[in-house]
Amino acid sequence: MLRPKTTANIIGINIKLIRKKKGLTQNQVAGENFSVPSISKIEKGDFMPKISTLETICKALGCKSSDILPF
Numbered sequence: 001m002l003r004p005k006t007t008a009n010i011i012g013i014n015i016k017l018i019r020k021k022k023g024l025t026q027n028q029v030a031g032e033n034f035s036v037p038s039i040s041k042i043e044k045g046d047f048m049p050k051i052s053t054l055e056t057i058c059k060a061l062g063c064k065s066s067d068i069l070p071f
Contacts, residue, residue, distance in 0.1 A: 009045030010070040011054070016043040018061050018068070029060045 019029055026039045033056050042049050042057070049057070058065050 006045060007070060008048040011049070011068055012043040012045040014068045014070070015039075015057060015061070018063050019043075022061060024061065029057060031060055033060075 015029075019026070026036045026043070030036050030039045034053075039057075041047055042053075054065055054068060058068060
């Protein structure tokens, strides 16, 4: 069953696409700030991360928040 695309889904998809494009693992993105399961849940769109979390993920990915946010 397909899930509707929510903002959390779109953010998660964008994070995963950028991560894979850069050849990074979830563990590398998580670093010392997050757990791998947390990154996995964000990528799946299971929950909406805080802005501060997105900023930290962007720093780990070497991208801007505008690359991840759908607006």
